[in-house]
Amino acid sequence: MTFKAVLFDLDGTLLDTAGDMGAAANHVIASLGLPVLSDAILQCTTSDGSYALLKAGIHAELIEQHGLEQLRSQMLAFYGANLCHHTRPYDGVPALLNWLNLNHIPWGIVTNKPSALTLPLLAQLPLFSRCGVTVSSDTLAYKKPHPAPLLFAAEQLLVAPQHCVYIGDHKRDIAAGLAAGMTTVAATWGYISAGEDPNNWQAAYQIGTVFALADWLKDAFITQC
Template sequence: MTDRIPEAVLFDLDGTLADTAPDLIAALERLRLELGLPAIETGPLRECVGRGAVAVLEGGLPELGPADREAFRARFLDDYQARCWEASRPFDGMPDFLDDLESLNIPWGVVTNKLERFARPVMERAGWSGRMGCLVAGDTVTQPKPAPEPVLAACSALGVDPARAVFIGDDERDVIAGRAAGTRTVAALWGYIAEPDRVDAWGADAIAEAPGVLTALLELRCPRAAV
């Protein structure tokens, strides 16, 4: 992918760094139960997670109109915040990749459109809050992704020239934001992608099928990879 080792790596959160869909979907299922609504097929809701709570509620409460869904939004979010890391997990291979970055003293951070009140507890409960170099959330900046502002803010927080950073994400907005900020970009195929066959059109510098290929893709020469 590159002829130089990145000086920092940035990640989207939901669908890239961690599989957070199970806890969001569980909160939706509890809300449906509370409202006396029958169970629904939740598989398709995974693709809604990257687009936020409004999309999850729209997909998970099709019986209700927009005004009614909005009326239950705060209840849904409060429940999710309290239980945001019960079934959520890092994607397979991601812990090893983070270890590889840290073994090379490459800082990493998170750039997410998730509000900080939800993103920070996820990072804390995952055990990452003391390891990440920065967290730029959807309400940390005035213009979230696909605007470049959050990516630029993360690079500034890490003290890295955007041209020396890599941004990894599972949504086209991640690629747009990274390219506009001047970083190299990697599209994460393991995430919440509705149309995987369209990822080529995003214009990312590289496409990764799983976290386990990232160390080789970025040409990192770390002790673990050499074993």
Template sequence: MHPSLEGITLICFDLDGTLVDSVPDLAAAVDLALADLALPVAGEARVRDWVGNGSRVLVERALTSALGQPPEAERLEAAHARFLHHYGQAPNARTRLYPGVREALEGLAARGLTLTLVTNKPAAFIAPILGGLGIEGCFARCLGGDSLAEKKPHPAPLLAMSDHFEVPPSRCLMVGDSRHDIAAGKAAGFRTLAVPYGYNHGEPVAASGPDGLVESLAELV
């Protein structure tokens, strides 16, 4: 057993940048939304550094970059609505599982661990992505960025999972790719585990001080 799993009975996984590389689809939707507003497109490379705080913040960062200043609220709402429309048309066209993810999820579930998903992505997109990738049956419960009043790095979604399954935080593990995941896990009293290949605004996730780090989730099984 990997040391990070010792004494753990519930695992909360982040989605984008941890289980899946979703940037190609996110970037396509961002660029279509910008084009709808007659603004220059951002491109995949820049979007990769903007992901992690939910769709509204992603669109706000894209608008700020395109305009050279923070957008007015009305413009942000219009752009966000266009982004949600475009992303909803194809949330899974080029999104792929990272290597080792399927094996890890199946192996951990076979051990009897409770696997859950806590993402800042709007909840409406979770089922289409998981279903398209064939991993929807791996998770006992999923929470999106709009499922509760707060989202990561706030600990509320993690504590909601702990409470729902009646598992104390000391027996829970948060697995993610960004400082927001690690901060949420620490604030909730969870053990934390990071992967270095995801999205963390261009910073090494190790700098956030996770309890453990694995190059691939396959190392857990």
């Protein structure tokens, strides 16, 4: 397979956002007098999003009493005001993106994070200044695991889907990539949900660190030259 572009999931793949996402969830949870979520729970729940984080810390009766959407609105308001206090790129990400830039390899982000949170977050991190395309959960009518966001990203980069690699840490990432006809990589350094086994996702590859991903991509692109 000839690769011409690289697409990434964001949370749990390029960025460790669990600290800030967790702080927002715990802000709401603590306001109800409940014990906050542990770091271990945050690490295995963040990739499932705001609803999952809230449900991990608030029992069903309180959710029904206060309303899940209201609780989520409170969480996202706090998160939106505190997007990048603890968030950091995973080790190796800056060097990987720099290598892609230096070699003129187009790359982009396809995330299920809403654009109102995605774009301000990326704006605070200069390493994303040369991102070729950013597709958020509300960019289109569909979000992952539907393939439409990935197909749209490939179109924006002017690269056919079959020449794209998509890298993500959740089964919906791999499902979307497979449906889009892309080569898929399971990022097993990310937020693997409790009870999930990446061996069952049918990704073409599983890679355990960003450094190993960089080596694999370099080999793949250099072999084509």
